[in-house]
Amino acid sequence: MSETALTPKRDAQICALIGTGHFLSHFYMLCLAPLFLTWRDEFHVSFAMLGLAVALMSGTTALLQTPVGFLVDKHGARRFLVGGTLLMALSISAMSFATEFWQILLLAVLSGVGNSVIHPADYAILAGSIRKEFVGRAFALHTFTGNLGFALAPPTVALLLLVMDWRGALLLLGMLGVPVVGTILWQARILSDQPKARGAKPKGGARLLTSKPILAFFAFFLLSAMSGAGIQAFLITVLGKLWGTPIAIASMALTGYMVGATMGTLVGGWWTDKKGGGDLLGFVTVLTLIAAGLLLSLGLVPYPEIMLPVVALVGGLCMGSSRTPRDVMLKEACPPGEIGKVFGFVSSGLPLGSALMPVPMGLLIDFGLTWMVLPTVAALLVLSLVCAGGARTMSLSRRAQMQPAE
Incomplete structure (x- = not known):
C-alpha cells in the first residue's frame, strides 16, 4: 500500500522516529551526573552513592538487553519500544518528586529497564523497515543520534539549572519522552518488524x-x-x-x-x-x-x-x-x-x-x-x-x- 511503500521519505521518517528515541536513551544516561553536587547537598550522600545511581542505570541496561532481545524476537519490537521509552522517560520525571536518595536509586533501575529495550528493538525495526540500499546510513544515523544525546545532556542540564531547580529540570526532561512515545504510536504503521525465518524453526x-x-x-x-x-x-x-x-x-x-x-x-x-x-x-x-x-x-x-x-x-x-x-x-x-x-x-x-x-x-x-x-x-x-x-x-x-x- 502507498502508506507503507518503501521510499526514501519513509526511510527518513523511520530514522527520525527511531533516532529520537535513541537520542533520549543516551541523553538520560548522562543527565544525572551534572546533578551530583546538588544532590550531595540535598540528600547528604557520598560521591560513591551518587555514582551508584549512574552505575545502576547502566548496569541494568546492560544486563537486560539480551533477555529483552529474546522478547523482541518473539513478540515484535514496536510494543517494547513504546513501553521502554515511556518507562525510561517517566522514571526520570519521577525523580523530581524524590524525598530520599533510595528513591532516586530505584527510579534509576526502572529507567535502566526501559533503556534496555532500545538497542534490540531499534535494530529489529530498522532491519525490517529500511530499504536495503539505505541500511548503512540508517544504522549510522542511529549511532549518531545516540552520540548526540551523550554530548548534549551535560550542557542542557547545566543551562536548565540556571533558570530552575533540579526538580523542575528533571520533570521537564523526563516529560520530553511523552510526545516521542505519542509520535511513535501515531506513526506505528510505518514501523515493520524484522523478517522471520521461513520453514524450519530456528535453533535455540x-x-x-x-x-x-x-x-x-x-x-x-x-x-x-x-x-x-x-x-x-x-x-x-x-x-x-x-x-x-x-x-x-x-x-x-x-x-x-x-x-x-x-x-x-x-x-x-x-x-x-x-x-x-x-x-x-x-x-x-x-x-x-x-x-x-x-x-x-x-x-x-x-x-x-x-x-x-x-x-x-x-x-x-x-x-x-x-x-x-x-x-x-x-x-x-x-x-x-x-x-x-x-x-x-x-x-x-x-x-x-x-x-x-x-x-x-x-x-x-x-x-x-x-x-x-x-x-x-x-x-x-x-x-x-x-x-x-x-x-x-x-x-x-x-x-x-x-x-x-x-
Whole structure:
C-alpha cells in the first residue's frame, strides 16, 4: 500500500522516529551526573552513592538487553519500544518528586529497564523497515543520534539549572519522552518488524549466542569499547603527564576525538551503502589500524600543541567511520528473526567495555606507567580486528553453508 511503500521519505521518517528515541536513551544516561553536587547537598550522600545511581542505570541496561532481545524476537519490537521509552522517560520525571536518595536509586533501575529495550528493538525495526540500499546510513544515523544525546545532556542540564531547580529540570526532561512515545504510536504503521525465518524453526537462542561467530562479534564490540573508554577517560591526563600539555589544549584534543568519532559514523554509513556491502572487513581493518597508529603516536611523538586536536580528530574520524560497517556485519550474521537477541547480547559488550577499562588504566598511571596507556589502547584495537576477522569469516562461511545447492 502507498502508506507503507518503501521510499526514501519513509526511510527518513523511520530514522527520525527511531533516532529520537535513541537520542533520549543516551541523553538520560548522562543527565544525572551534572546533578551530583546538588544532590550531595540535598540528600547528604557520598560521591560513591551518587555514582551508584549512574552505575545502576547502566548496569541494568546492560544486563537486560539480551533477555529483552529474546522478547523482541518473539513478540515484535514496536510494543517494547513504546513501553521502554515511556518507562525510561517517566522514571526520570519521577525523580523530581524524590524525598530520599533510595528513591532516586530505584527510579534509576526502572529507567535502566526501559533503556534496555532500545538497542534490540531499534535494530529489529530498522532491519525490517529500511530499504536495503539505505541500511548503512540508517544504522549510522542511529549511532549518531545516540552520540548526540551523550554530548548534549551535560550542557542542557547545566543551562536548565540556571533558570530552575533540579526538580523542575528533571520533570521537564523526563516529560520530553511523552510526545516521542505519542509520535511513535501515531506513526506505528510505518514501523515493520524484522523478517522471520521461513520453514524450519530456528535453533535455540542460547546456542546461537554462544556460537563462535557471535562470541567473536561480542569480543569485537567489547574490545572496541574498552579502547574508546581508555581514550575518553585518560587522554587529557596522559597528554599532561607525558608532554606537559595544558589542560585546555588536551581538552581540545579529546573534544576533537569525540567530534571525529561522532561525525565518522555518518561517513561509514555512506560508504557502506555506496559500496553495497563491499569489503566491509577490509574497510574496518584499514580505518582501525590508522586510528590505532594515530592514537599511539600521541603517546610517542611530541607534537606541537596546535597539532594535537588535529591528530585526535582524524583518529576519532577513522574510529567512528568503522562503526557502521561493524554494525552491518553483525546484522548480516544474524539468522532471520534473531536480530533482537543478537544485537541485545553483542551490544551489551559496549557498556561492559566502558566499565572495565578506566580502573586498569588509572592503575597504570598511579604506578608511574603513563606511557603504557596509549599503547594498550592501540593493542586493544588491533586485537579487536583479530576478533572481527574471525567473526566475519565464520559468519560468511555459515551463511554459505545455509544457501540451497543449485
